[in-house]
Amino acid sequence: MLTAENLQLRLNGKLIIDDLTLQVNDGEILGVLGENGTGKTTLAYLIMGVNNYKPTGGRVIFEGEDIADLSVSQRAKKGISLAWQEPARIEGLRVRDYLKLSGNNFGIEQIERCLLMVGMEPSQYLDRDIDNTLSGGERKRIELASILAMRPKLAILDEPDSGIDILSLPLILNGVVGLNKQGSSVVLITHNEKVMDISHRVSVLCAGKVVRTGVPAETSQWFKDNCRTCLHINVPPY
Amino acid sequence: MINSVVEKEYQGLVDAYEKVGGDRSALLNNKIASLVVHENKILSATEIEGVKLTGESQEHGIMAALLIEEDCKISRPIHLCFGILPQEGLQEIGLRVDVKRGAEVKVIAHCIFPNAVHITHKMDAVINIEDNASFNYKETHYHGEFGGIEVIPKAKVTLGEKALYENTSSLVEGCVGKLDFDFEVSSAARSVAELVVKVYGKKDDVIKIAERVNLNGDGARSLIKTRVVLRDGARAEVIGETYGNAPYARGHVDCIELINGEKAIAKAVPIVVVSNEKAKVTHEAAIGRIDRRQVETLMARGLDENEAVDVIVRGILR
Secondary structure (H helix, E strand, C coil): CEEEEEEEEEECCEEEEEEEEEEECCCCEEEEECCCCCCHHHHHHHHHCCCCCCCCEEEEEECCEECCCCCHHHHHHHCEEEECCCCCCEEEEEHHHHHHHHCCCCCHHHHHHHHHHCCCCHHHHCCCEECCCCCHHHHHHHHHHHHHHHCCCEEEEECCCCCCCCCCHHHHHHHHHHHHHCCCEEEEEECCHHHHHHCCEEEEEECCEEEEEECHHHHHHHHHHHCCCCCCCCCCCC | CHHHHHHHHHHHHHHHHHHCCCCHHHHHCCCCCEEEEECCEEEEEECECCEEEEEEECCCEEEEEEEECCCCECCCCEEEEEECCCCEEEEEEEEEEEECCCCEEEEEEEEECCCCCEEEEEEEEEEEECCCCEEEEEEEEECCCCCCEEEEEEEEEEECCCCEEEEEEEEEECCCCEEEEEEEEEECCCCEEEEEEEEEECCCCEEEEEEEEEECCCCCEEEEEEEEEEECCCEEEEEEEEEECCCCCEEEEEEEEEEECCCCEEEEEEEEEECCCCCEEEEEEEEEECCHHHHHHHHCCCCCHHHHHHHHHHHHHC
């Protein structure tokens, strides 16, 4: 479905993404695991085309097409979407309207179903704004609900588990599995190997490179053994 | 002949009122207090129990008085409709509001100038909200697309102890023209004042918004919240002033001005003054372009950039 091929991003002379190659298959959850500062969010931005990021080398191929020159909207219309690590707050935009526009004019029953899938009671949230009155965890769950409403072919979820309380985490992970079951391929970005169980495959990032890809249990353990204890931050020895 | 002219003006004004979201049936319901004024003519006035609503025609407008009797809780909002249908005119409204001790009332006001090419609309209000009384006032303007209008609303508001005053002024449809908004509130102990102004400036609109709250009583609280969006060559200056003069007074000034046009200019002047060591006044202001992250969030859901900006603007002015 999506291939990042020898992808490179250099910002202010610094190599952030370094000859990165990664593939996302149809129908899978691909975990992307990495410590802070390894280029996970930058990779998400490059795929979605946000933050004015454009590859300085390599290609991003989605369903056979190089999407590097497409706008964010064009990529979304082709079926890619992104849930931000710190989702934007938008004053005056109600949850019901956000999910409605995400779901291409979804009806209320479908909107409510998406909220329930991330453990949110619709009657408590539909008429709230997605603004600063929501907690970080609530806003993240609404972000995931909006992706559920959109049903993209490929969903990039940037650290949906970070800053989430222990009770909300299973709800988020259930939402991710639900998203995958309803037909979306998922790139699940995180620094927490404990949430990789729901992935089909896991790629480990270090210094803007994919340094290992494999099945979740083995790759997560490898990440734990090597990256958690790594003393040469962002200089991969592999 | 006179009646047919008045009838025509009434129908024209009420039609316009309905188009901009007014409730026509409320103006015809004798259980709802209402006042309809075209230029300097009072076209209809309905009083109900507990509400005294009087008006007197002047050369260029009217003098009106609204009185809510002591302890009266008015269940349905009072509807006010002011306007000028022709392209030119001057309308000066003098308004005296007295909300007596313990009374509660909501007012929905519409100011309608759908064909304005050269119109001046002035409002001078004196509002007195007594102890434990509550006054909620929502005013919506519609000025048409020409922008040939000058609007000068001014109010002096006095709040008694534990009084509640909520004012929302909205000027987001059509062109603003020139707006010179000037409200001042003096608050007694444990009263609450919330002033919200929302304006969408376009073309060469010139907007000046000045709001002052004097927190004079112990524990008085206030919020000045201003939301302005500017496009084309519109200009705005927002001055939000709060004075914490009493122990435990709490005030906040919150201003957001968004610019979506190369020639638009926004200015914000928050003034916060505290003269009592136990008072606290805060302010926050955000001025500038529409947040890129917000736009891209909506674009990532499939909206075009213009659609995304429109959603954000409508949200902030909602």
